Amino acid sequence: MDLAFIPSPPTGVVHLGPIPLRGYAFCIIIGVFVGVWLGNKRWVRRGGRSGTVADIAVWAVPFGLVGGRLYHVITTYEPYFGPNGHPLDAFKVWQGGLGIWGAVALGALGAWIGCRRRGIPMPAYADALAPGLAIGQAIGRWGNWFNQELYGKATDVPWALKIDPDPAIGRIGGTYHPTFLYESLWCLGVAALVIWADKRFRLGHGRVFALYVAAYCAGRAWIEYLRVDEAHHILGLRLNDWTSLIVFVLAVVYMIVSAKKAPGREEVVEPEWQLAGGAEGAGGEGSAGGEGARGEVSGDAAPDKTGKADNPDTADSPGKPDKAEAIEADKPAKSAGGAAS
Known part of the structure; x- marks a missing residue:
């Protein structure tokens, strides 16, 4: 007899009138928002502009969702393209099935496109986002709890997860290892490790992101070993x-x-013209914004053929007389200079 266990929700969807609110999708969305929020705070601390992380996430998130679904469908194709498969079910993302490896791969492609459009170094962006990705994964894993999926081997430990039987999909009821909870806690630990290491060693040039990937993989390996859902095996090990x-x-x-x-950390993570672009029309005197900043960066104030800068402000530089003083000083020189020449 089970003395204690983690109950599964009776349903993974709540209907708000005609609108279904699915727990799986809700967890994914919350995870994305938290990840972007933390990434933005870290990006600003590195010297970037607030809002840049969200702007690039507009590219990264859709690519990541498509990549995650493609990875799942390709590596678990039988329910969709097998003998009794239903191809249209491949589009039913709300039923679960997002592979983290595909999400990271295509999400990185989307982020690269966004970074390239803004002239931002991709490694620096990835470093800022890494802890937020881990926390986002920790939140997103609770979507598996709503769907009663991806649990581990049968167990009677006090924290076991109770799964309801479902003959329609061949699910046997019982208590199992809550691998979703294990991975969620592991991801929170990865986020803490990455934040600590970044502060302690001043990591840069993509090494924060690489540490996140390595730490996550170390935990995913043993968590994957506990899972009992169908998966392809190679030399006795699951594909993941x-x-x-x-x-x-x-x-x-x-x-x-x-x-x-490239030891150390990047000194500049966002171009000056991008930082200036945050305040439209703020390119006046004393500011670093607008066209004024763009002109200084691009060299629009280059000297002309006479050697003088094409900028009226430079005529008043210290040690040089202005034009009016030069004319007055030149008058006596001309009268005396006629006999001497």
């Missing part, structure tokens, strides 16, 4: 275990190579 191992090695190699080639 192999993926975790390969990505872990790549992340560690990147940290080592990057530390040798």
Whole structure:
């Protein structure tokens, strides 16, 4: 007899009139918002402009969702394209099924596009976002709890997860390891580790993101081992275990190579013209905004053919007379200079 367990919700959807509010989607959305919020705070501390992280996330998030779904459908194709599969179910994202590896891969592509459009170094952006991604994953994993999916082996530990039977999908009721909870807690630990290491060692050039990836993979490997859902196996290991191992090695190699080639942290994470663009029309005297800042950066105040700067403000530089003083001083010189010439 089970003395204690974590109950599963009776339903994964709540209807607000005709609008269904699905717990899985709600967790994903909250995770995205928290990740972007924390990423923005970290980006501003690094010297960037507030709002830049959200602007680039407009590219990264849709790419990530598509990538996560593609990874899941490709690696678990039987329910969709198998003998008794339903291809249209591949579009039913609310039923669960987002692979983190595909989400990170295509999400990174979307972020690269956004960073390139704004002239921002992609590694610096990834470093700012890394802890927020881990916390976002921790929140998103609770979507599996709403869907009663991706649980581990049967167990009777006090924190076991109670799963309701569902003959329609072949689900057997009982108590199982709550792997969603294990991964959620692990991701929170990864976020804390990354924030601490970033402050302690002043990581930069993508090494914060690489540390997040490596730490997550280390936890995902043992959590994946506990899961009992259907998965492809290679040499006795689940496919996601192999993926975790390969990505872990790549992340560690990147940290080592990057530390040798580019030690320290980036001094500039956002171009000056981007920082100036935050205040439209603020390019007046004494400000670093608008066209004034763009002109200074691009060299619009270059000297003309006579050697004088094409900028009226430079005529008043210290040690040089202005035009009126030069004319007055030149008058006596001309009268005396006629006999001497």
